[in-house]
Amino acid sequence: MSVTYRPLDISNADELKHVQRLIDADLSEPYSVYVYRYFLNQWPELCYFAFSEGEKDPVGCVVCKYDDHRGARLRGYIGMLAVAQNFRRRGIAKQLVAVAIEKMQEIGCDEVMLETEVENTTALSLYEGFGFIRLKRMFRYYLNQGDAFKLILPLTEKSCTRTTFLLQPETAFVE
């Protein structure tokens, strides 16, 4: 069974529904349509679907964004990742993350960031396998009261310098 990956087509109304279906089935955090719109309308090129041979609808998706982080570096962000229950343990999530990071690297991101539940060892293992490290722990971060780790993957040297020291003097002064 082969799996193909492609970015979202924002002009196709059904694609938002596919993302909602995949994510809502899986994540503990309830997301409103605005959250999806926030990501998909602004960074459609950073949302990827996984299609399994013989399946009409996508079986997995990753939703990302990138933006300027405090005027100092370009930060990519993995917001959501889900694979339908029946298609797990086939490396689909890993491949979705890989294509997303490749895209963020191509865009020029200095680092990629995400949060994940401390108890979610599967997700931690997946991301740590890409070179992410746990930068900090956040107390009762999720609605289910669980702590989260903030994970970062450094793509360039800029990721390794404190923001304050990346800013021009006048910018630092304003901040």
Added chain:
Amino acid sequence: MAGLDAQLARLKLDQRLVDVTDDFRNLARGMEPESIIKAPSFDLFEGTHSLEIDNIKLDSSLLILSEQELSFDCGKTYGAAEEDKLEFVTAVADRLCRSIVLWLNEFQTLPTTLLSCRYMEHILSQYTEDPVSDLSTCHLETGHELFDQVLTSCVFGACYFVKFVQTLFKAGVVFEEEDLNCNAMGLNMLAMVKLQTVKSHLQNSKHFLQAKYPAASQLLLIVELFTNLIELHEYLPSNPELNAAPNTQALIELVNCAQKLKQIEMPPRSILQGAFSPGIQKRLSNQFPPREIVEPSGNEYDGFITIAKDLQLVLSVDQAKTVSEIAQLSRFFNRIEQRHVVARALYLLYLMRDDQTVLDQYTFNDFSFLHLQEFSLCDTALSNELECESGNPTVREKFDDFLVEISSVLFEWYQTTAQNPCRYRQGYNRQLLLWDSLQAQIETYELELEGQGIRDELDADNSFMPLTTWVFYMKLRAMSDFVLKGFKLDVYKPWEFFSMFWYSYYLAQHLENNLARVSRFISDRITAITNLNKKLKKLKAGEKKDKLRDLYRSRMATQMPLLVRNRDFISYLTLDCTVIKTLSLAQVFQFAMLKSFGLIDNKHPGSGKFSSPEFTHKLRFKTFESIGVPELPSYELFQQSLEDFVITEPMFGSKLMRSFDFTENELEKVKESLQSIFETLKDNESQARATAGTQLVQEESLAYYQGLYRSTEALISNGRELRAKLGNKASRTLIEKYKVSVSRPQGGCPYFPLLSLSEQ
């Protein structure tokens, strides 16, 4: 669209409204799927915090209530006979108490706990509508005093306690949705009401129960519990009476009430008949997704005991005799075990008051000065210059400016100590830049002073610089805490253990050197004073001898006691530092032994494709990258250090055994150091005050060092286990048999998890 149709069907159109449904549908039909209608100024990110109508997970108006919940009426009595009414009121009041604990101790929200009570909603809605300070607009009108008087009192008590917590929360020490949920759904928590008003109401209820309901012992206890609970409001720094020692009687009484109430079985939920429901989330303004109400489990009264005990601990800061004792209380009170959110929030407010004083005893500047004085400033050229009436006013002026700077960083330090464990570590991350910048500035100032002859010599080549020395000490402690707390929070993976423990060792080495400088300087000053007496004995009677005698007596009276105390305190800090240094070194050795067999490496196993081991290392040490002193060792130096520790041929076996022996010997010495610390902490029993300044946190500080002792023993036995499993011959095949995993010894210090070997 189905959702929209349902919404439209619910709308009642009258003459004031125009039906635009068709226009809306026609326009919507022509929209592209990616179109979003929004004001240009509206950032889509703001929308991510919105709720969504008709989404079952986000729209609390879709909550379904039971028939009983829907028909519940606060204007009616519940219970047929008199004893049934008493049972009902007692059950509601009991649930209110339990809801307080669920809200605070279990980190739940107000709407799912206290505000799920219909009586709370009813009375607070009345008060919000007409907020009068005598509470005359808030009442139940059932015509039965158990409800209209006693239950109302309990509701007032609960509301007043929420108001107290809200006030604490506004101080900004604890964080919304992280430490505490204070969303009161737009209800006014008796903002204008004075404590005395609620106290009187509760007092009346108490008298009423005593007179008319001799069997209502449980309800009476609950009324007393609320009476003690609202008394906590007195501890707020805005209370004008607070300059007296805090009256902790209410806390003692609170514990007594809770002890008795916890013996009584929790009433069955069925008695409550819909008095607690999620309905408020439907009826009032709700910015959060719908949530089920939280059911008590039965042990909630223990929660009040926790609140009271933790508050007693933080209020004991009032008994501190020195700033070192205040600093030590801050260092230990929230270190091993997270203290109750109310105690953590109150601590900083209580310590550092709105009137710019510390405990109403010191100004912020005096407080900062005493930190310096109780460490390195006593009997220095600078302190003499500051004390001298004919001293240079510019020196004083600039020194005072630095005290302001120091106060602001110290404030951050004290605030950090009261935060949750994650924020605690992050607080140090922020502070490091502040300490570093302060150190650079203060060092320049001290060099200027030296130019003016205000200088203390440590030896022929080095000056002491008492201010820089203290700032450096504080900075190193913050750096070390930041590193070690990462282990507690499970932030580091096993491959990072070498770098983090080696760096911890490096920091401890700097700290140890710094403390040795202070110790040497203080000893010299003590010797100088003692020598005055020797000189005195040699002098013949006369004016010169009289003058020297006066000087000797004055220095013995003013400087000597503080110098001796500082010397002892530094000795304790040195032991503390040595323990951390050696434990870190032992970890480094054990990592290197495992690496010598190829069982572990210090490079991120997954950093190849998109990143590099160097980037991940540098990202991990980003916090320290800009620190001037001590300079962050280069990536290459970290690598080289590991290579230096790793055992290679020739004589692999004997080198390995020497490493094991050395580590075990060093760890045995740590146990001795810890024994000395235990003695120091227990000095409380024999001396007026403990030399470690831990008088007020003896139990907590002992627990911390006992944890370190257990970790030391665990490292010793882990070393022996590694010795047995690894053997003494170089081998690369053990990786097929063993894997490295992280273990945390029971009762051990969370800063020192172990790298153990287990079968594959």
